[in-house]
Amino acid sequence: MTDITSKAEAALAAIGAATSLDALEAERLETLGKKGWVSLALKTLGGMSPEERTAAAPAIQSARAAIAEALDAKKAALEAAALEEQLARETVDLTLPALAAPKGSVHPVSQVMDELAEIFADLGFAVATGPEIEDDWHNFTALNMDETHPARAMHDTFYFPDRTPEGREILLRTHTSPVQVRTMLAAAQTSPGGAPVRIIAPGRVYRSDSDATHTPMFHQIEGLVIDRDIHLGHLKWTLETFLKAFFERDDIVLRLRPSYFPFTEPSVEVDVGYASENGRRVVGGSGDAPGHAWMELLGSGMVNARVLQMGGFDPGQWQGFAFGVGVDRLAMLKYGMNDLRAFFDGDGRWLTHYGFSPFDQPTLSAGVGARA
Ligand code: DAH
Numbered sequence: 389m390t391d392i393t394s395k396a397e398a399a400l401a402a403i404g405a406a407t408s409l410d411a412l413e414a415e416r417l418e419t420l421g422k423k424g425w426v427s428l429a430l431k432t433l434g435g436m437s438p439e440e441r442t443a444a445a446p447a448i449q450s451a452r453a454a455i456a457e458a459l460d461a462k463k464a465a466l467e468a469a470a471l472e473e474q475l476a477r478e479t480v481d482l483t484l485p486a487l488a489a490p491k492g493s494v495h496p497v498s499q500v501m502d503e504l505a506e507i508f509a510d511l512g513f514a515v516a517t518g519p520e521i522e523d524d525w526h527n528f529t530a531l532n533m534d535e536t537h538p539a540r541a542m543h544d545t546f547y548f549p550d551r552t553p554e555g556r557e558i559l560l561r562t563h564t565s566p567v568q569v570r571t572m573l574a575a576a577q578t579s580p581g582g583a584p585v586r587i588i589a590p591g592r593v594y595r596s597d598s599d600a601t602h603t604p605m606f607h608q609i610e611g612l613v614i615d616r617d618i619h620l621g622h623l624k625w626t627l628e629t630f631l632k633a634f635f636e637r638d639d640i641v642l643r644l645r646p647s648y649f650p651f652t653e654p655s656v657e658v659d660v661g662y663a664s665e666n667g668r669r670v671v672g673g674s675g676d677a678p679g680h681a682w683m684e685l686l687g688s689g690m691v692n693a694r695v696l697q698m699g700g701f702d703p704g705q706w707q708g709f710a711f712g713v714g715v716d717r718l719a720m721l722k723y724g725m726n727d728l729r730a731f732f733d734g735d736g737r738w739l740t741h742y743g744f745s746p747f748d749q750p751t752l753s754a755g756v757g758a759r760a
Pocket of ligand 1: 712
């Protein structure tokens with residue numbers, strides 16, 4: 389018994405003198421560890437007679453409790469000291485400049501598509517989408533271009549070798565106009581005979597064409613409004629309001645010229661007035677003003693009755709207007725870029741120069757309403 393007591397005193401002294409967590413751990417193993425003498429002594433209790441156990445147990449139990457408590461206390465003290473020491477040793481210089489973190493940027497086309505969605509959302513338009521791999525019925529036929537229509541040949545279409553189960557040709561859509569068809573069919577399905585529609589459809593389109601102003605893939609945005617009393621005046625106001633908001637200036641002047649598209653009747657080509665400043669086209673003012681000219685910007689018109697019909701709408705009850713614009717063209721005009729091909733080269737330097745910070749406020753967050 390005195391043996392246990394003196395061993396316990398020695399252990400407590402060693403714990404008290406330990407100067408590192410390692411030394412403390414060694415002491416724990418020697419006492420309370422599986423093969424430590426306290427643990428072994430505890431095991432011997434099982435083999436004793438009740439009288440022997442009553443005599444021997446208190447010293448061992450109290451040795452164990454005292455050692456465990458001393459180990460805990462010393463461990464906490466050593467850890468606190470280590471932290472103090474670390475805090476004293478390590479200093480942070482808050483005046484040093486932060487390391488530059490590489491940061492991505494938003495492609496001008498994505499930025500412009502976001503801006504357009506925002507402008508048209510203010511005007512009550514929803515965003516609609518459709519497949520880039522289309523069939524010729526949606527891309528041409530339902531837009532009033534049957535198999536023999538000459539406009540089909542003008543689209544430089546990429547065709548796939550296969551056909552759909554219905555025997556339709558499969559192609560990469562040449563414009564976003566098939567989204568008009570898909571939107572009308574979906575609306576007519578829920579409301580037979582027709583229902584109001586107000587959508588824009590931004591997306592990629594494909595044509596077999598490549599030079600400084602054409603790339604085989606480019607972007608368009610389609611607009612479609614169908615309601616019971618829609619006329620050209622609504623079209624003109626919508627285009628003017630959209631272009632004023634997009635170019636962020638009030639002096640946008642449009643010129644509407646008669647034109648032809650199979651899917652609209654009448655069809656209108658829309659020009660915008662601009663001035664050349666330092667070799668750059670700046671949109672604004674009448675094209676007839678001194679130093680100004682007109683630039684063709686987009687195609688539009690009143691939805692052809694045959695297109696309404698093929699979309700499941702009753703043309704006796706519904707009218708609509710539609711328009712289609714090149715998104716890349718809009719981006720080049722607004723942000724002063726002159727080579728379309730650079731848009732799709734994937735050159736990081738170009739993107740660093742022309743890209744937009746993902747953390748900036750959208751430029752048009754004030755919205756169309758705020759300008760009215
Ligand atoms: N889809 C036409 C094209 O790609 C553009 C267009 C013209 C779209 C007139 C329209 C429209 O919706 O009404 O050349």
